[in-house]
Amino acid sequence: MAGRRTYDERDVRVRPGRGSRPRTKQRPEHADADRALVVAVDRGRYGVLVDPDGPDERRATAMKARELGRERVVPGDLVDVVGDTSGAEGSLSRIVRITQRRTVLRRTADDADPVERVIVANADRLVVVTAMADPEPRTRMIDRCVVAAYDAGMDVLLALTKGDLADPEPLVALYRPVGVEVVVTRREVDADGTRRIVGLDALRAALAGRTSVLVGHSGVGKSTLVNALVPDALRAVGAVNDVTGRGRHTSTSAVALRVPDAGAPTWVIDTPGVRSFGLAHVEPGHLLGAFADLAAVAEACPRGCTHAADAPDCALDEWVAAATGDEREARAARVGSFRRLLASRLGTTDADADPTPAAPTTADDGPDARGPAGADG
């Protein structure tokens, strides 16, 4: 996936201010702007880190400059800010530019909003947190996440929690062939009754130096992982909420948190309430791009081949048939995995969708604000 660019509806150059306002010398370049990382978004206020990972790093609050119009600004965005970027109490800066995004992750469109809106920018990796039991893993949901991530130019880490409750091997076997890295964590209780999570080092190593988006259904142990990785997560989220003027425990929008002790700068973006991703825009050919070996084979397909199981003369079938023994089985498994993901993109029903209504998500800002956004689809 590396190097592939993805674009979205706002990945265009920001228009200079319209109308009759005279342009000052500084507009639209804002040569004096500071670079900042958006870590939280809340009702038109943006928690940003100015000079992220630099010597003058500071937390500040920003609003969108008028010239950005309805352009969405999301966690993970690298932006240019002007005005009072000191971060002093009560200070407010303005976001004047959004730098071009390396990746964009969109949430599912719903009936009320046919647009699959960007929810996180510039993340490298999607971490699908799935419990081995309580609640049971839903492979359909994992497949959808894998497709969304691959389409967004991100790779996937499957974080299997509660490894103490069930054997992770069957799930590992299902996802390794599609290029998904897997980390298993489990809880252990010491003789003195102390509980601790085992497997954190492997998880931290898998996250190191990158920006990862964590998703998972309620109860899978996502908070447990975030709190273990980011010991002051609650405080960090609280600080963001203080900055953005909302209560400590009310934030339901995505927040970016720095993972300490991981070596290189490492971020996780927690996404409460986001449980499914838009796939409607995903091109089957684009999905194939995540399977380099199969993409090469499929160059021999008839024009317009869907590569689905029922596609006539699909070269993937010939490729499987051309091998014998174990190799043939391995190829069949690989093609089967790809087609399973393809079907989850093409399918219109989600057999094991979460039966409970989605938690309201208020990650949207300002006039774009929507109601429940995380509905499984």
Ligand SMILES: Nc1nc2c(ncn2[C@@H]2O[C@H](COP(=O)(O)OP(=O)(O)OP(=O)(O)O)[C@@H](O)[C@H]2O)c(=O)[nH]1
């Ligand atoms: N047995 C076992 N239980 C775990 C493990 N990790 C977390 N739990 C428990 O699973 C329950 C849910 O964990 P949370 O971290 O709150 O899950 P969550 O995904 O954040 O869920 P929400 O807070 O509802 O979004 C809690 O009772 C945890 O103690 C684990 O590795 N093994």
Ligand SMILES: [Zn+2]
């Ligand atoms: Zn084909």
